Amino acid sequence: MPKTRVAVIAFEGASLFHLTVPQLVFGADLMTSGNVVYEISYCAVEPGMVRSDAGLEIRVEDGLDALTEAVIIIVPAWPDPETRAPDVLSEALSKAHANGKLIVGLCLGAFVLGDAGLLDDREATTHWMARDTFARRFHKTRFRPDVLYVEDRGIVTSAGNVAAIDCCLNIIREQHGADVANRVARILVTPPLRQGGQAQYVEKPVPQFPCQTRLPGVLEWAVEHLSESLDVDTMAAAACMSRRSFTRHFRDATGMSVTQWLNTQRVARAQQLLETTDLSIEHVADEAGFGTPLSLRHQFAAQLGTAPADYRKAFRAGSK
Numbered sequence: 165m166p167k168t169r170v171a172v173i174a175f176e177g178a179s180l181f182h183l184t185v186p187q188l189v190f191g192a193d194l195m196t197s198g199n200v201v202y203e204i205s206y207c208a209v210e211p212g213m214v215r216s217d218a219g220l221e222i223r224v225e226d227g228l229d230a231l232t233e234a235v236i237i238i239v240p241a242w243p244d245p246e247t248r249a250p251d252v253l254s255e256a257l258s259k260a261h262a263n264g265k266l267i268v269g270l271c272l273g274a275f276v277l278g279d280a281g282l283l284d285d286r287e288a289t290t291h292w293m294a295r296d297t298f299a300r301r302f303h304k305t306r307f308r309p310d311v312l313y314v315e316d317r318g319i320v321t322s323a324g325n326v327a328a329i330d331c332c333l334n335i336i337r338e339q340h341g342a343d344v345a346n347r348v349a350r351i352l353v354t355p356p357l358r359q360g361g362q363a364q365y366v367e368k369p370v371p372q373f374p375c376q377t378r379l380p381g382v383l384e385w386a387v388e389h390l391s392e393s394l395d396v397d398t399m400a401a402a403a404c405m406s407r408r409s410f411t412r413h414f415r416d417a418t419g420m421s422v423t424q425w426l427n428t429q430r431v432a433r434a435q436q437l438l439e440t441t442d443l444s445i446e447h448v449a450d451e452a453g454f455g456t457p458l459s460l461r462h463q464f465a466a467q468l469g470t471a472p473a474d475y476r477k478a479f480r481a482g483s484k
Contacts, residue, residue: 167203168339171234173253174208174224177243180216182270182328186238189332192348201340205230209253217243228256236266236335239273241324245297254280267319268335270328274321278302286316291324329354341479342436379403379417386426390433390453396422430454431467438476445472 172186183206190202207226208214215221231237237260242249257280261267269277274290275298277283283305290298295309308314313322313331322331329352337345382403386394399422400410411422418425434452437443443451449460449472457472464472 168201168236169234170202170204170236170238171231172204172206172238172240173228174206174214174222174240175242175253176215177217178214179241179271180218180220181325182238182240182273183216183222185270185328185332188352189329189336189348190236192351201344205234207231209250217241228253231256231260231265232263234260234265236268238268238270239276241271241273241291242275243272245272245275245294245301249276249279257282261318264318266335268331269319269321270331271322271324274298275301277319277321278305282319283321286319287314288316288319288321289314289323290321293324326354341439342432343440346436379413383418383425387429387433390426390430391451392453394426394453426453427463428467431463434460434464434472435468435475438472439479448472 170186170190172183174183187204191204205226206222206224207228207230208224209228211224211227213221214224237257239257253276257267257277261280261282267277267282269275269288269290271291272294274283274288275294277288278298278301283302285304285306287306287308288302289308289311292309295307298305299307299309306316311323312327313320313334320331320335322328333345333349333354336348382399385402386399396407396411399414400407403410405413414420414422414425420428430452434448434454437448437451441448445457445460449455449457452460454460454463461471464470464475468475470478
């Protein structure tokens with residue numbers, strides 16, 4: 165399998181976390197027939213030493229000419245939402261997008277894409293703390309302030325910090341399928357899929373209770389038992405919590421209701437089965453826990469905007 169080149173743009177004050185996320189996700193153990201799927205490199209407006217937001221410096225060998233060889237271009241969080249990105253960077257990104265590159269703005273990196281005019285008449289998101297500044301600066305953008313990540317015609321933007329991992333995992337999923345993305349997630353010890361439409365972290369302090377430490381284990385257990393009849397009472401019992409307490413802590417932790425979360429996980433399971441098996445739609449619906457093909461089709465339409473049969477056909481065609 166040929167390598168897909170990923171170029172990460174470095175600049176003074178860039179988020180050290182977002183500089184490393186592409187290497188962590190795309191550079192994970194993605195061995196297919198002995199070939200590495202992705203190749204990650206770094207570039208800058210002016211090659212040399214670049215200081216990150218954490219004060220650590222990295223040496224960047226390549227200038228923006230390296231973008232011509234990349235298939236995916238990633239912009240980390242920009243240090244100051246009120247400061248425009250330099251024109252030379254905006255022009256390079258606009259040219260790259262015109263040449264068919266996938267452009268990704270992680271967190272406040274969306275501001276760099278906005279300065280390049282790449283978000284005009286497109287859906288986009290960014291960190292919730294900067295939503296007012298974003299809406300004011302980029303009024304032509306169809307702003308989605310509450311989602312984790314969103315893709316619109318070759319432009320991808322994500323919310324803050326950990327959402328960058330979800331965003332990159334979703335790119336792998338779209339390019340190589342659920343099994344590869346889930347394998348990378350296991351290597352990173354992170355949830356295999358959080359749909360882009362899932363809510364960002366709620367803007368309020370979440371009190372810490374000892375019982376909250378049981379939630380991750382219950383979520384993992386639920387993912388392993390999606391084909392069974394799961395509801396709030398079942399999951400609350402598994403967490404050894406009252407229904408009321410579990411419901412409150414679950415929403416604080418995930419930003420979703422139990423039903424919303426289960427439907428999201430079941431769609432993800434159905435996607436994996438449609439991609440990797442020849443099971444009938446009826447069997448897929450049963451294995452994913454929807455019970456009926458009608459329920460499966462309803463959730464696919466609501467979450468993915470397509471039908472299960474069309475999804476399978478499109479994925480198989482795109483994998484050839």
